[in-house]
Amino acid sequence: MHKDPFEEYIRQGEASQYEKAQAWKTAIGLQAVDGLTPSAYLVDLAKKNIEGQMSLQVLHTLLENYYESYPNQEDRTAEADIVSLRMSELLLEKAFSFTPNEYLSIHRQLFTDIYAHAGSIRDYNITKKEWILDGDTVTYGSVSELGAILRYDIEQEKNFSYANLDMSETIRHLAIFVARLWQIHVFGEGNTRTTAVFFIKYLRTLGFTVTNDMFANYAWYFRNALVRANYQNLKLGVYRTTEYLERFLQNLLLDESHLLSNRCMHIYSTNGNIQEESIQYNDNGHTISRDTISDYDATSESETVEDMRCHMENSTTVPEGRVSSLDEFALIDKLTQHSIYNPTYVKVGVGDDCAVYDTPCDVDQLVSTDMMVEGIHFSESTTAPFDVGYRLGAANISDIAAMGGTPRHMVVSIAVPKGRHTSYVEEVYQGLHDICAEYKVNIIGGDTVSTEGPFVISATVFGDVPTNQSVLRSGAQDGDAVFITNYLGLSYVGLHSLLEGCEDYPVSRSVHQRPIPHIECGIIARDLGATSMNDISDGLSSELNEIAKASQVIIYIDESALPIHPEVQAYCESHQMSPYLPMWTGGEDFQLVGTIPAEMAEHLPTETFTIIGHVKAGNAQVLVDRDGQWIKVQPKGYNHLDKGIL
Known part of the structure; x- marks a missing residue:
């Protein structure tokens, strides 16, 4: 979830904290005009400045030393951090000449x-x-x-x-x-x-x-x-x-x-x-x-x-036309209009046999595909058409985040049941457009067909990462620390509360219907030397076992270190289940889990990263410490009818 790091200071802080928080929030937010996102490290420094622990002069020194120590950080992230700091100074300065x-x-x-x-x-x-x-x-x-x-x-x-x-x-x-x-x-x-x-x-x-x-x-x-x-x-x-x-x-x-x-x-x-x-x-x-x-x-x-x-x-009106009566090319043209959100590298978008795009220098290309099938991955009872498109886009972009990369382009193909209103298809595409616009991912092509079967939508995302810096599943090493981002289990609670018709868990429903890919967290982990990483689409147990198998290591997890969101706690208490069950088996949280050298773990921003375990050499497996006993975690995760893990 995107949590405003300055909200508490603005709402409840002293006058000096309020003024500083407003300056920092504005300075950091304004970097978006040039497609820049300051690092979580800068946000952490900003909070210390607001609290009076560090002066702006000290922050300048720390930031300079940080980028000297970690030269692999992207230049544009460094620009965003440095300019944010300088801008906050200017906004706090009262002097001004027009x-x-x-x-x-x-x-x-x-x-x-x-x-x-x-x-x-x-x-x-x-x-x-x-x-x-x-x-x-x-x-x-x-x-x-x-x-x-x-x-x-x-x-x-x-x-x-x-x-x-x-x-x-x-x-x-x-x-x-x-x-x-x-x-x-x-x-x-x-x-x-x-x-x-x-x-x-x-x-x-x-x-x-x-x-x-x-x-x-x-x-x-x-x-x-x-x-x-x-x-x-x-x-x-x-x-x-x-x-x-x-x-x-x-x-x-x-x-x-x-x-x-x-x-x-x-x-x-x-x-x-x-x-x-x-x-x-x-x-x-x-x-x-x-x-x-x-x-x-x-x-x-x-x-x-x-x-x-x-x-x-x-649009509040339902078009008369249905997919079976529409020209395929007219529908594609309508759905893919205005879909270039970052034209820097796009030479030819939708409209020719192929899209044509340029690539930055010194990068490796990333590509990933996800597919969603109605009745398997979503249903009309729990997922609005807008959210179908949004979730598919999030899943694809999250795959790029798991590699420490930046998403650039996407192609989308759909198979629409005959007789389905075109308004449904338009809403699906609107959800896809919205998340692509948020992350400046261009939709540069795709295909549309009618089918006798269920609604199917598939997207392929293209991204890039600095040459030889992709974070794979296979790099975990003896002595590494294991990290996750934010909270797990919210999507599980969101889905089940929707199925139950319960409206008590708004954060969880939002996470399930419109998940957030964590691109910035992936880049931070990459630049700090993460040795392996995975996005949590199938549950923590599955993703950790994939890393352990690919890296041929033993991963030890301290279950008590897993942060529990209040909604997960409340839902599990009301359903008489362990709050760790949704975390291990829920999936579709699209948080990141990975490993990083222990000496670098302390540099991960604590606001978004939590250390939950460590890595040892040995035969591939995942072990969890539950009440002082090490129990093996199978890819399927918890069996709540048993005492813990299959």
């Missing part, structure tokens, strides 16, 4: 030693493929006038008066200002994070507190809203609009609760009847315009996001 030099200085402070151009205006023109633009790019500022535009926009804003504006007009003006500032794209990289910090500090000078979770939880939405505010394609009927930015700012500054959906911003998901309208403000009778420098003209949409929504996300 000037172009301050804007450049923020970039320099964030990215020194990360980008060669830190703090410098770029000297080349740029384009960037955007998912919400279906691979098209915003027209960014021309290199010949970047400095002039930056000075102009900041000077115009500095001289602007908000005196005669109501709050709605104020929000709209702020949206236009930040959209223009971002569109310049003064730097080669790091523009959105720099703009966010500058904008947050500016908003504070206007009297806004800016302390809720918007930048932390909706960083990618913020960036996509900036993109839509600066893109138009008259041929497609797409116009610049600040509608999405305004909704973000209304939630940020006014604590409103507008729906913020990235998919709704996709140029082919929005209503085609959007009308363009110019936005101008009068300041003491003078019209503020940027026409002398740029043809920028902000617009708004004639319908709200809630009114139009996305037909794929919010």
Whole structure:
């Protein structure tokens, strides 16, 4: 489960802890605008800083030493950690000057030693493929006038008066200002994070507190809203609009609760009847315009996001057509539209005989396939069609996590029973799309057929891992420690509570219906030298036996070390069973289990990792210490009619 590591400090902490926690949460969340995820190690350091155990200066030293000691860490993880730390410092700093030099200085402070151009205006023109633009790019500022535009926009804003504006007009003006500032794209990289910090500090000078979770939880939405505010394609009927930015700012500054959906911003998901309208403000009778420098003209949409929504996300009507009457190619085309969430490496997506994608240098390719069959892996009584797609995507992505890799692309094939409503298929694909969007996994191909049999869906995921760093099942060694991530048994409880019609276990039902792949944990374990790893899809007993067999070692487990989630404890007490039963045999938790050299185990973040045993040389087997007795664990796990383990 994704647990907010800063929530306790924000809700219950002292004033100083609250302020630090907000800064850290925002700084870490904003890394998502560039597809970055800070490490659990940084989160642990941040908590110590919030609690007053370590100063920011000490954190700088520790982080520097950490990456010197573990050079195999991915460069982008290091970037996320270092920039998060620097950003938290800037957000905690009260001093601020609303000037172009301050804007450049923020970039320099964030990215020194990360980008060669830190703090410098770029000297080349740029384009960037955007998912919400279906691979098209915003027209960014021309290199010949970047400095002039930056000075102009900041000077115009500095001289602007908000005196005669109501709050709605104020929000709209702020949206236009930040959209223009971002569109310049003064730097080669790091523009959105720099703009966010500058904008947050500016908003504070206007009297806004800016302390809720918007930048932390909706960083990618913020960036996509900036993109839509600066893109138009008259041929497609797409116009610049600040509608999405305004909704973000209304939630940020006014604590409103507008729906913020990235998919709704996709140029082919929005209503085609959007009308363009110019936005101008009068300041003491003078019209503020940027026409002398740029043809920028902000617009708004004639319908709200809630009114139009996305037909794929919010359709409440059942299509008349059924699979047997639909053209196969039309269905494939409909289901796989807008499925490129990270276009960096995709050359050709859906639509040709094959997809074509590039690969980064110095990586090994990973590939895995999972299949789900109705009546075996899921049923309509316990699994909504959306969750079918979501779970399949999670299972595939989790396989990449178990290798310490990063998922990149996916192909999906389905066999649909004749007579099944196409709305069912669309909802399955929507679940798949949602988890792929969350982890930026591109859907680049697949196939659809009708069948006389049950509904079947299969997905193949492609990922990569630094060369020769794949974490296999076969590497466990004498003396290693055994670890797991988070809690086990929740999916078991979720499934059985659904079958029983019980609503008392919401966390467990969520884990069962929409499991979370632990990509970051896999990368952390890999970079710390994990010797073996498996994702827990078939139960802890099965996965440990697979590692023991592949590595030809004995794995010793201390059963009392297994963390027990309160819902697992409560369910098992009410059903008079051991809470360890769901952990050993439940499966589909998609947590990670693995081994790591004992001397490195102490570096695993305790928030997400638990040490549960050790490895010894010997014939392949798994032994568990139960009340002082070592009992052999068979792959099938517990037999609750017996005293323990088959």
